[in-house]
Amino acid sequence: MAEFDADRLRNVALLSHGGAGKTMVAEAMLFASGQTSRVGSTDDGTTVSDYEPEEARRASSVQLSVVPVRTGGCKLNVLDTPGFADFRGGVVSALGVAEAAVEVVSAPAGVEVGTLQTWAMAGDAGLARLIFVNKMDRENTDYDRVMDSITTAFGRECVALNVPVWDGPAFSGVHDVLSGADAPPEAAERAAQAHERLVEAVAESDDDLATKYLEGEDLSAEELSAGLRSAVGAGTVVPVLFGAATAGVGIAELCRALVAMAPSPDEAGGGRAAERGGPDDTLAAFVFKTTADPFVGKLSYFKVMSGTLRSDSQIWNAAASQAERVGQVFVVTGKETEAVPEIGPGDIGAVSKLASVGTGHTLTEKDSPVTLGGMSFPDPVYEMAIRPTAKTDLDKLTSALSRIAEEDPTLRVDRQPDTGELLIGGLGDAHIAVAMEKMNRKFAVEVDLAVPKVAYKETIRSNSRVEHKHKKQTGGRGQYGHVWIEVEPLPRGGGFEFQSKVVGGSVPREYIPSVEKGVSRAMGEGVVAGYPVVDVRTTLVDGSYHDVDSSGICYEIAGSQALQKGIRAADPILLEPIMTISVTVPDDAAGDIMGDLNGRRGRIQSMAPRGDGYTVVEAEVPQAEVLQYATDLRSQTQGQGTFELALARLEPVPDHLASRIVETRQAEEAAV
Numbered sequence: 001m002a003e004f005d006a007d008r009l010r011n012v013a014l015l016s017h018g019g020a021g022k023t024m025v026a027e028a029m030l031f032a033s034g035q036t037s038r039v040g041s042t043d044d045g046t047t048v049s050d051y052e053p054e055e056a057r058r059a060s061s062v063q064l065s066v067v068p069v070r071t072g073g074c075k076l077n078v079l080d081t082p083g084f085a086d087f088r089g090g091v092v093s094a095l096g097v098a099e100a101a102v103e104v105v106s107a108p109a110g111v112e113v114g115t116l117q118t119w120a121m122a123g124d125a126g127l128a129r130l131i132f133v134n135k136m137d138r139e140n141t142d143y144d145r146v147m148d149s150i151t152t153a154f155g156r157e158c159v160a161l162n163v164p165v166w167d168g169p170a171f172s173g174v175h176d177v178l179s180g181a182d183a184p185p186e187a188a189e190r191a192a193q194a195h196e197r198l199v200e201a202v203a204e205s206d207d208d209l210a211t212k213y214l215e216g217e218d219l220s221a222e223e224l225s226a227g228l229r230s231a232v233g234a235g236t237v238v239p240v241l242f243g244a245a246t247a248g249v250g251i252a253e254l255c256r257a258l259v260a261m262a263p264s265p266d267e268a269g270g271g272r273a274a275e276r277g278g279p280d281d282t283l284a285a286f287v288f289k290t291t292a293d294p295f296v297g298k299l300s301y302f303k304v305m306s307g308t309l310r311s312d313s314q315i316w317n318a319a320a321s322q323a324e325r326v327g328q329v330f331v332v333t334g335k336e337t338e339a340v341p342e343i344g345p346g347d348i349g350a351v352s353k354l355a356s357v358g359t360g361h362t363l364t365e366k367d368s369p370v371t372l373g374g375m376s377f378p379d380p381v382y383e384m385a386i387r388p389t390a391k392t393d394l395d396k397l398t399s400a401l402s403r404i405a406e407e408d409p410t411l412r413v414d415r416q417p418d419t420g421e422l423l424i425g426g427l428g429d430a431h432i433a434v435a436m437e438k439m440n441r442k443f444a445v446e447v448d449l450a451v452p453k454v455a456y457k458e459t460i461r462s463n464s465r466v467e468h469k470h471k472k473q474t475g476g477r478g479q480y481g482h483v484w485i486e487v488e489p490l491p492r493g494g495g496f497e498f499q500s501k502v503v504g505g506s507v508p509r510e511y512i513p514s515v516e517k518g519v520s521r522a523m524g525e526g527v528v529a530g531y532p533v534v535d536v537r538t539t540l541v542d543g544s545y546h547d548v549d550s551s552g553i554c555y556e557i558a559g560s561q562a563l564q565k566g567i568r569a570a571d572p573i574l575l576e577p578i579m580t581i582s583v584t585v586p587d588d589a590a591g592d593i594m595g596d597l598n599g600r601r602g603r604i605q606s607m608a609p610r611g612d613g614y615t616v617v618e619a620e621v622p623q624a625e626v627l628q629y630a631t632d633l634r635s636q637t638q639g640q641g642t643f644e645l646a647l648a649r650l651e652p653v654p655d656h657l658a659s660r661i662v663e664t665r666q667a668e669e670a671a672v
Helices: 022-032 053-058 089-095 113-124 143-154 185-204 207-214 221-234 251-261 391-407 429-443 509-522 552-568 587-599 629-637 655-671
Strands: 009-016 065-071 074-080 100-106 128-134 158-160 162-167 170-176 238-242 284-291 299-306 313-317 322-326 329-333 336-340 348-352 362-364 382-388 412-415 422-426 447-450 457-460 464-472 479-489 496-500 536-544 572-586 603-609 614-622 642-652
Touching: 009 022, 009 089, 009 113, 009 251, 022 065, 022 074, 022 100, 022 128, 022 251, 053 429, 065 251, 065 329, 074 251, 089 113, 089 284, 100 113, 100 143, 100 251, 113 128, 113 143, 128 143, 128 221, 128 251, 143 158, 143 238, 158 185, 162 185, 162 238, 185 207, 185 221, 207 221, 221 238, 221 251, 238 251, 284 391, 382 391, 382 429, 391 412, 391 422, 391 429, 422 429, 429 447, 457 479, 464 536, 464 552, 479 509, 479 552, 496 509, 509 536, 509 552, 536 552, 572 587, 572 629, 572 655, 587 603, 587 614, 587 629, 629 642
Parallel strands: 009 074, 009 100, 100 128, 128 238, 158 238, 496 536
Antiparallel strands: 065 074, 162 170, 284 299, 284 362, 299 348, 313 322, 313 362, 329 336, 329 348, 382 422, 382 447, 412 422, 457 572, 464 479, 479 536, 572 614, 572 642, 603 614
């Protein structure tokens, strides 16, 4: 039998702006439930959920962790997510399997950028939401101020479920307002107001309760509790609780609230939507996280949506259409794994060494396959060129990058075809840095990072007619190939064309493909700075041959050299990629963003307020000016700005910049 039935499970995502204290909330929940004998510290790197060395060094979460908390006869699968935007993929994974979210708000700071962003993500996922105001034991905390911050940001549906109590200047506890019991004198007025507002909010969410309330009748404790649970599940009431995780204050109350109000897996309306191909007890387990370890192997974290996943069983990976053998299933607490016979419906577990399984895949049964909806991860917005510090690690690098990208769907690795660079893309500089640290630690591959090169091109602005005669005589059979070609520009995007207008056999027909091959090869390296040549038509118009000394390779060399001459004589120029950029920023930042884009040689196309406090700025800007725009935009907008880039076309590089690019290119080639 499974450890807990679905009605006694709560899958809860902890969300917040970075630094609000989610990890310490999870740590305090474990301690309050009696599962740990001490409370760890993020500063010391001793918490259960922040167990990676990269997290200990940064004193903050960089990945999603699972922390099961057994309390009140229920099991809370607490999903501790990273707070910083660079690691937002962990939030996406958590929201894919949670039924409820606790938004942790720092009392001194109030609602911050990350609070707004993760709150919206939880709402889009259809999750029930609660708010836990942490750090009430810090100086300069004020109940009214933080409640105003919350209701201003999220609406009147946010109502206090308890209120803070101070013993003199010290925060000493919280008073439950649901029961209406007498509060300590210091908190009496605040508690009475909160109770009245809570009753009003619950009544507003139910027609029968509203009628009774408006007729002046008191709502019973049972009616309030049942109405509150229903309203939280529907999202019409958001309970706000107060506490201090490091002091353990308010944590037991948070656990009780989640047991009482958060929906169970059977009750929730959110989560993965299943296209069921079999009965309700058909196995359907959704993989929401993957980790790679050189010793343990791959570990796949899953949530059982229906059926039961058992140890020593056979499963079917619907995404890869491949059977897999399950050895042992585990319950995971941070980095610790506990072997169990099975994981039942609604619960979360992990299994190792499933070769074909990746994040977003469904573990099911071959005879009755079930397909579950996937997750939409944010696209990378920040790229760096990557190469191994030691050339001998080149083969290891490819394998290590594949393993690291497998465990983080927000990472992307590809090779830039024009520059030949291997690029790694992520959500920011910290994201890339952590990924490289992990790769070094797990797979012993050290890398160097650099700003990616711009994929410049070369083209021509006029026509030319040139010849080249390749002739060598060194004894025996010689070498002879002679061509005349005409070179002319094509419209932008025209690519490369080759044609022959040779008449009278001045260049034998069998050698014309060799001329084309030589011309095509020369297009790969221009004469301005050695960048590929584009948008050129080359026409073979004449030449000559030798009965004995001519050969295909001779005409290939002649064609290549002729094109080089032709380009030099046809006013060659550098081209640079021009990107379309769409930047979404708060209304009050739009002017600064437009000024910044103008300073990057950008051309503003439009500015359109969305009506929700944000403005979309559309522009065209050279790629060279936005290679690290993600970091710059985050700094300019305190993390509130987002953007999308797409290649628009190639345009000539301004003369004053072209000479600088040529010098840089020459220096690079000299250093090789």
